[in-house]
Amino acid sequence: MLQESIQGMNIRPEGTYVDATFGAGGHSGAILNRLNEKGRLFAFDQDADALANSIDDPRFVLINSNFKFIKNYLKTYGVSQVDGILADLGVSSHQFDSEERGFSIRGNGELDMRMNTQKQIKACDIVNTYSPEKLQSIFSLYGEISNAKKLADTIVQERENKLFLHSLDFQQRIAPCIPLHKEYKYLAQVYQALRIEVNNELEALEMLLLQSTDLIRAGGRLVVISYHSLEDRMVKKFMRSGNMDDKIEKDFYGNILSPFIPVNRKAITPGESELNDNNRSRSAKLRIAERRLNGTK
Numbered sequence: 001m002l003q004e005s006i007q008g009m010n011i012r013p014e015g016t017y018v019d020a021t022f023g024a025g026g027h028s029g030a031i032l033n034r035l036n037e038k039g040r041l042f043a044f045d046q047d048a049d050a051l052a053n054s055i056d057d058p059r060f061v062l063i064n065s066n067f068k069f070i071k072n073y074l075k076t077y078g079v080s081q082v083d084g085i086l087a088d089l090g091v092s093s094h095q096f097d098s099e100e101r102g103f104s105i106r107g108n109g110e111l112d113m114r115m116n117t118q119k120q121i122k123a124c125d126i127v128n129t130y131s132p133e134k135l136q137s138i139f140s141l142y143g144e145i146s147n148a149k150k151l152a153d154t155i156v157q158e159r160e161n162k163l164f165l166h167s168l169d170f171q172q173r174i175a176p177c178i179p180l181h182k183e184y185k186y187l188a189q190v191y192q193a194l195r196i197e198v199n200n201e202l203e204a205l206e207m208l209l210l211q212s213t214d215l216i217r218a219g220g221r222l223v224v225i226s227y228h229s230l231e232d233r234m235v236k237k238f239m240r241s242g243n244m245d246d247k248i249e250k251d252f253y254g255n256i257l258s259p260f261i262p263v264n265r266k267a268i269t270p271g272e273s274e275l276n277d278n279n280r281s282r283s284a285k286l287r288i289a290e291r292r293l294n295g296t297k
Helices: 002-008 026-032 048-053 067-076 093-097 123-129 132-143 148-159 167-173 183-199 201-215 229-241 272-277 279-283
Strands: 016-019 040-044 060-063 082-088 216-226 260-262 285-291
Touching: 002 026, 002 216, 002 285, 016 026, 026 040, 026 082, 040 067, 048 093, 067 082, 067 201, 082 201, 123 132, 123 148, 123 183, 132 148, 132 183, 183 201, 201 216, 201 229, 216 229, 229 260, 229 285, 272 279
Parallel strands: 016 040, 016 082, 040 060, 082 216
Antiparallel strands: 216 285, 260 285
């Protein structure tokens, strides 16, 4: 949904923008094409591999860091407010296609799943060391897996004989937990849960959203593409209420005090042509919100 997200940003040619998830640079390139010589774009990506895609443009700065540190890094460049923030969440195509990174259920790489390869903990560390209670919790909360307890108990039992190191071995040894004819969906949920835990993804998203209130100036846009219900619910609630509890506050006259106004009440989903070109986009949901002119902050 490149075009939809770029249009949703309502870009001012002289404005300052942030691409919080640089990846291959597609969104950043499209934003730069709409900026004039006074415009500026800051991009973030914690994956060192993304640095190879950096754009040679005096208006562009690529920061090799997690977007949860957005406010501190922008401050070092003398930027206190921006006109828009775009975040395309989830795993990049490069990460999925790099078998050794361990993100895909189709390869046989190490159970790694680190977006930042400098981090210490890998997915294999989680399945080999977490208690059954903690494993059950992450599979239930982050993967929304119905038989999370059975899966956790199976993992703990199996690792007593041999530690988990690689993807296919892991899949084969948890096979008794996988519902018949639902192998792909189940494994995708398992990998999602492990990936979220490895990268603290929901914590990072919460930090980005909360900082956006101060960073985006009045009339600016927050544009987020999410790929699973946990992310989408967080984004939807925040855009509606301005907080993680979805508590909508009103003034004496009954006016909503939320700092953002949702631009699209329902999430925008990929069209048929995009689904044909990119099957990975099938779960994508795009939400857009505008910073109120008389916001609470």
